[in-house]
């Protein structure tokens with residue numbers, strides 16, 4: 001039967017895309033200490049930008065590049081007013097921004113189809129056959145994931161990464177040693193947003209359809225849950241968190257087909273996941289893979 | 298070198314600095330003493346750009362610097378340490394020191410991938426950091442998270458970071474607080490030596506004036522936001538007002 005392998009590949013693609021999102025939250029929050037509660041906004045900006053670019057006939061590489069640039073710029077513009085203040089201002093600003101942007105896209109049809117969203121978004125790799133296409137998606141997503149992971153680890157293992165971490169640990173002290181912390185925080189936010197934009201681009205080309213209802217605030221909280229479980233401040237943990245989360249979610253869906261439970265397994269998934277989060281926070285508050293000492297390259 | 302003119306700082310209605318005037322000469326070790334709550338740390342915070350003064354001027358080499366941010370002052374050669382240490386807890390002791398290094402190539406995003414360039418500089422910084430750890434008896438803790446250090450060790454790390462950053466003038470807020478007395482004496486000796494040989498200027502807050510006496514060229518006494526006495530250490534120590542202020546505290 002072709003179904004299970006298809007399901008597995010689909011799961012892999014989702015875990016990969018959310019893994020990229022989780023990486024992007026890790027540079028902002030895990031690494032620099034900037035709480036972004038509007039992660040979904042930059043995911044959405046990337047998805048829409050890329051969709052609009054590729055729908056106009058440009059290749060995927062133009063789509064994902066455009067997505068990263070636009071999301072990155074939006075990241076700077078949104079964060080700049082709040083980044084000068086305390087972290088909580090940033091949290092509130094980003095949270096509000098995500099919802100406002102989604103509502104605008106939903107209600108302003110001329111931008112990108114309004115409620116109906118965008119259809120027929122071309123794939124990055126167009127291959128013959130459903131199975132081959134699915135494999136193609138896995139390849140594209142995992143190559144991207146690998147590139148971002150290596151890139152971010154490289155940053156982490158450079159004086160640049162050390163500086164971002166110092167800002168997280170004590171911004172005033174970092175300033176006292178000559179670091180223009182606002183500038184670096186904006187950069188970190190721009191990088192995180194650009195990477196989230198890339199994830200959005202991959203998401204759009206995979207689903208071939210996007211609409212505003214795919215970008216509810218729950219997406220942001222999902223990414224946070226992934227990072228918390230995987231290990232805040234650990235890039236490997238960020239990816240692992242995505243695998244654990246998506247694994248649970250898909251596992252619950254399969255259970256629905258094979259088990260007869262008194263509760264709807266979809267709801268059971270949320271219950272189990274809530275428990276998992278609590279267990280992690282109680283017994284491994286630093287996540288499955290905790291932050292490691294970093295040796296520079 | 299450093300000049301403060303009629304400096305005021307209020308917090309709400311509280312006048313913490315109430316017209317401070319002082320001047321720190323180049324290549325000297327200058328002490329700032331005064332009882333608890335007299336405004337010493339606040340004065341450092343204003344000079345170092347943490348707070349904006351309510352009024353008054355701060356001049357560094359004749360140039361107005363009040364209102365500048367701490368990172369701008371660092372670039373002008375002024376570095377300070379904190380009375381309550383502010384380490385980067387989840388960086389190692391070594392990385393805490395390296396971070397304080399000046400104009401690091403690898404701290405620019407576009408240079409991150411120019412590995413060879415920044416690694417060369419990193420190596421120089423490493424040598425310097427090792428010297429400093431040696432001086433401060435911190436070598437065995439090089440690879441330890443700064444967050445795991447004891448209070449005294451954190452004080453040493455504060456001083457170490459300041460030394461790493463090649464300043465022209467260092468503001469040290471009770472650098473020897475909690476540090477064992479033998480090491481404290483060695484530190485002050487080293488500070489003296491640096492001032493004489495390395496073209497460095499020190500402005501040091503110290504609670505216990507006896508400690509500072511033997512190592513400073515000049516002293517200011519701050520009391521309730523005002524400089525009440527200044528001069529050579531011997532003269533200051535014998536001043537009636539100073540004795541009164543300190544006795545009054547007890």
Ligand SMILES: Nc1ncnc2c1ncn2[C@@H]1O[C@H](COP(=O)(O)OP(=O)(O)OP(=O)(O)O)[C@@H](O)[C@H]1O
Pocket residue numbers: 308311313331332333334335336337338339340380504
């Ligand atoms: N940010 C602030 N807001 C309000 N009051 C402050 C602030 N910072 C300092 N003060 C007050 O200013 C006064 C002087 O404090 P400061 O820390 O400068 O004293 P100090 O001379 O360094 O004392 P110590 O010897 O104990 O270190 C204190 O009464 C303190 O409560």
Ligand SMILES: [Mg+2]
Pocket residue numbers: 337338339380
């Ligand atoms: Mg003080």
